[in-house]
Amino acid sequence: MDEFAGRRAAAYWFSDGLPELAFGLALAACGGVGLAWVLYFPYPWMRLVLLLASAWLLALYLWDRKILDVLKTRLTYPRTGYAQPPRDGYPEGGEYTLTLLKPAAAPSPQNNVTAFRMGTVYIFFCGSLWVSAFEDRWGIAIAMLVIGFVVYWGHKWSERPYSWWSVLPLALTGIPVSILAVPLRAQKFVPMVAGGLWLCCRGAWTLARYLRTNRPRQITEGMSA
Amino acid sequence: MPDFPELNRLIHEPARLAIMAILYQIGEADFLYLKREGNLTQGNLSSHLTKLEEAGYVAIKKTLKGKLPLTLCRLTTQGQEVFVEYCKSMSRLLALPGSG
Numbered sequence: 001m002d003e004f005a006g007r008r009a010a011a012y013w014f015s016d017g018l019p020e021l022a023f024g025l026a027l028a029a030c031g032g033v034g035l036a037w038v039l040y041f042p043y044p045w046m047r048l049v050l051l052l053a054s055a056w057l058l059a060l061y062l063w064d065r066k067i068l069d070v071l072k073t074r075l076t077y078p079r080t081g082y083a084q085p086p087r088d089g090y091p092e093g094g095e096y097t098l099t100l101l102k103p104a105a106a107p108s109p110q111n112n113v114t115a116f117r118m119g120t121v122y123i124f125f126c127g128s129l130w131v132s133a134f135e136d137r138w139g140i141a142i143a144m145l146v147i148g149f150v151v152y153w154g155h156k157w158s159e160r161p162y163s164w165w166s167v168l169p170l171a172l173t174g175i176p177v178s179i180l181a182v183p184l185r186a187q188k189f190v191p192m193v194a195g196g197l198w199l200c201c202r203g204a205w206t207l208a209r210y211l212r213t214n215r216p217r218q219i220t221e222g223m224s225a
Numbered sequence: 226m227p228d229f230p231e232l233n234r235l236i237h238e239p240a241r242l243a244i245m246a247i248l249y250q251i252g253e254a255d256f257l258y259l260k261r262e263g264n265l266t267q268g269n270l271s272s273h274l275t276k277l278e279e280a281g282y283v284a285i286k287k288t289l290k291g292k293l294p295l296t297l298c299r300l301t302t303q304g305q306e307v308f309v310e311y312c313k314s315m316s317r318l319l320a321l322p323g324s325g
Contacts, residue, residue: 007250008247008250008251009250009251009252012251012258070291073290073291073293074291077255077257077290077293077295078293080257080258080261081254081255081256081257081258081259081260081261081262082254082255082257082258082290082295082297083251083253083254083255083258084251084252084253084254
């Protein structure tokens with residue numbers, strides 16, 4: 001099977017669940033503030049709160065490597081070691097294929113990639129914009145089914161494939177929202193809230209498992225040679 | 226009869242091959258990561274890294290990340306070229322008639 005050169009680094013980047021947890025919290029907060037603004041607090045000051053939540057999400061979107069690196073320095077690297085963080089995006093020049101026995105060339109940093117921001121996080125953003133186009137009560141149910149399918153299919157061959165049963169709760173979120181007849185103007189925030197909470201749950205579970213599996217080392221790292 | 230490709234014996238050793246392959250894929254990693262991924266002991270990894278460093282294939286830098294001491298390892302340009310050449314030789318070897 002063809003693989004990115006940096007598939008190993010990208011998989012390691014997600015092994016502690018911190019990226020999913022951080023982005024999940026940001027997405028859920030941003031969507032939650034938007035939802036509260038539309039449903040319960042139609043006051044002008046809520047625009048400021050929404051703006052601040054959006055700024056936080058944007059900051060994480062732009063500088064997630066640096067922010068997460070600070071967290072990982074305290075949590076992950078002392079336990080399982082440091083590996084160069086992957087870049088976000090896809091390699092330039094179509095260098096997609098590499099096997100151990102057929103290296104096309106020395107891997108550039110561009111090959112060491114993940115597609116988390118442009119993949120998972122972006123899907124929930126686009127989903128929120130897409131839901132706004134629906135004028136029907138059941139639109140959100142259909143939209144969430146599609147979003148769930150895209151999340152599953154889009155990551156099927158990535159460094160972090162999601163199992164169908166883990167995506168199922170996300171895909172079915174729209175049904176209770178439709179049954180409860182949430183106002184259409186509030187439905188556009190549902191993909192962000194649901195996606196954020198889903199990522200938080202996944203991240204928290206992964207982090208708990210990582211911490212249980214990898215106990216802190218007693219001796220500080222070093223090389224005697 | 227086709228020529229039997231010559232393999233770089235320094236890389237051909239399993240532990241050193243694992244180190245080279247990991248660093249080729251990741252770019253840069255610390256001592257602890259290599260130890261875990263390569264399933265090596267501290268002394269074993271240390272001696273293999275020293276050999277690779279002496280050959281000019283691996284560059285080792287000791288640094289701090291926050292308060293954490295790190296021994297960062299990365300392949301040099303020569304190391305990358307040698308590894309690619311090794312992989313090509315191995316491919317040729319495996320493609321020889323009668324090799325399955």
